[in-house]
Amino acid sequence: MSGTSGKDDDVVRVDFDFRRELAEKIEGNLASFCYQCGACVGDCPATTYDDAFNPREIMLKVLYGLGGELLKDDSILWYCTNCYNCHERCPQEVKPVEVIISLKNMLADRGIYPDTVGKIIKTFETTGRTTPISPAVEKQRARFGLPPLTEVPMDEVQQLIEPASDEGDS
Amino acid sequence: MERFAFFPGCLIPTRHPAMEFAIRETLPKLGIEIVDLDGASCCPDPIYFKSKDKLSWLSVAARNLTLAEEIGLDIFTNCSGCTATLSETYHLLLDESLKAKVNERLKRIGREYHGTSKIRHIVTLLRDVAGYEAVRESVVRPLEGLKVAIHYGCHLLKPSRIMQVDDPNNPTVMEDLVSALGATPVRHRNWYLCCGKACQSEDVPANMMHDLLGTVNAEHADILCMICPTCFGQFDHGQMKVAQRFNEDFHTPPIYFFQLLAFAQGVAYDKLGFERQRFKPECLRNFETAASPAGDDS
Numbered sequence: 001m002s003g004t005s006g007k008d009d010d011v012v013r014v015d016f017d018f019r020r021e022l023a024e025k026i027e028g029n030l031a032s033f034c035y036q037c038g039a040c041v042g043d044c045p046a047t048t049y050d051d052a053f054n055p056r057e058i059m060l061k062v063l064y065g066l067g068g069e070l071l072k073d074d075s076i077l078w079y080c081t082n083c084y085n086c087h088e089r090c091p092q093e094v095k096p097v098e099v100i101i102s103l104k105n106m107l108a109d110r111g112i113y114p115d116t117v118g119k120i121i122k123t124f125e126t127t128g129r130t131t132p133i134s135p136a137v138e139k140q141r142a143r144f145g146l147p148p149l150t151e152v153p154m155d156e157v158q159q160l161i162e163p164a165s166d167e168g169d170s
Numbered sequence: 171m172e173r174f175a176f177f178p179g180c181l182i183p184t185r186h187p188a189m190e191f192a193i194r195e196t197l198p199k200l201g202i203e204i205v206d207l208d209g210a211s212c213c214p215d216p217i218y219f220k221s222k223d224k225l226s227w228l229s230v231a232a233r234n235l236t237l238a239e240e241i242g243l244d245i246f247t248n249c250s251g252c253t254a255t256l257s258e259t260y261h262l263l264l265d266e267s268l269k270a271k272v273n274e275r276l277k278r279i280g281r282e283y284h285g286t287s288k289i290r291h292i293v294t295l296l297r298d299v300a301g302y303e304a305v306r307e308s309v310v311r312p313l314e315g316l317k318v319a320i321h322y323g324c325h326l327l328k329p330s331r332i333m334q335v336d337d338p339n340n341p342t343v344m345e346d347l348v349s350a351l352g353a354t355p356v357r358h359r360n361w362y363l364c365c366g367k368a369c370q371s372e373d374v375p376a377n378m379m380h381d382l383l384g385t386v387n388a389e390h391a392d393i394l395c396m397i398c399p400t401c402f403g404q405f406d407h408g409q410m411k412v413a414q415r416f417n418e419d420f421h422t423p424p425i426y427f428f429q430l431l432a433f434a435q436g437v438a439y440d441k442l443g444f445e446r447q448r449f450k451p452e453c454l455r456n457f458e459t460a461a462s463p464a465g466d467d468s
Contacts, residue, residue, distance in 0.1 A: 026224040026225060026228070026262070026268070027224075045363060045364045045366070045369075045374070045378055046369055046371075046374055048378075049373065049374040049377045049378055050371060050374050053374075078369075078370035078371075079369055079370065079371050079374060080368065080369065081324075081364045081366055081367075081368050081369040081374070081375075082216065082217055082324070082368040083324040083328065083364040084254075084324055084325070084328035084329050085324075085328065087329040088328050088329055088330060088338055095329075101220055101221055101224065102224065104221035104222075105221065105222065105223055107221075108221060108222040108223065113221065113222075114370050116370065117218050117221065117370065120215070120218040120219075121218050121219055121221075121222050124212050124214055124215070124218070124219050125219075128211040128212060129180045129184070129211065129212045130180045130181070130212050130214075130215050130219075131180045131181055131184040131185055132184070133184060134184075137183075137184045137185075137187075140187050141183070141187045141190075143187075144187045144188060144190070144191035144443065145191070146183075146187055146190055146191060146194070147206070149183055149184070150208065150209070152209070152210070152211040152212075153209050153211075155279075156209075156233065156279045156281075157211050157230060157233075159278045159279050160230050160233060160275050160276070160278065160279065161223070161226040161229070161230065163223070163225070163226070164274070164275075
């Protein structure tokens, strides 16, 4: 679409594989109900401060199956503030924020996330917490007379987050 | 005493123990017994781990809920992020097929989710279990004349169909609680804005916080009161960065509501850990010297 003049390049190609993959994610298929009213846009703090992020346009790209524009390094999806205003406003119960999170799940399946996000996920997967316990933490807690923190039973957490091969299809 | 299982999450117990201290000081005075939950993990967070894999996120959250189910209690949360994760899990697992899918995973560790424990944000315990009148009666240092701007944050209120805490377009719960302490709540023009923490852009949260702190300042608020540790981090450490970037000194001390409640109930300023904040609510000291109950400041 950008700057090329060949006829074929003007044609939008719907990526149905992308749409099918998204539909398998929890609440990923809700975008199908979007009629592009834009109620999600007016109250979106990310759009207010940077119009490169626009939940209505993201839903439109999903409907058109333009996965390539959303599933890439430095994806605009990460500008979402997760404030849930769009969820609150949507008359069709599309829950744009949840569709965006499902798209992030697809990014994660491809091993793509910003460094800060990847770091926190790793901390959770190894310690069961997003902010780990340390001697300094325990010292602070003791100062306030708080009980020591206990280790998270990681065997249980790790068994739970292991995907099963037959879960995707329903 | 009414008993509730305490789900402290990650941020408050590790980064902000002063907040946990304040919760443990204040709730028993309002007839609420805190029951600690053994073996809880991160909720998991609704921003990062949820972005990796929703089904895993739901499964770990459901495991946390089974811990409360085992002891037959409702859960209360002190962080709006934990509230979002656990409330959404409860809501999503009303769907029988999704519940079955999650229970397939829980079977691996010999657990089963039933959906018998409800999730309550700690703020709603004060409103619905203790009541505003009990909060008012517990105050020994009425914060008269203190102008308190309120930051609701996002996940106390939204999505309202799932959170069911208050009207997201015109909430009153925080104003009512601040009033119960004798202080004057101030609603600033950007009260509904988000703290911006989840947004992975540098400019968006910085500009947003700049606007928000600007309207708080315009109302001449003494402090900015909030109910979520993530928002707190944004308005404490983050405020410093915003001040540097825009070369403006807002100097609006953020405060977690339960520390303010503990102070109003008579806990000494110096015991509440404010010295660890970048912006300290020093204005509270005036109330301490004016009406200090005998023997409490030891």
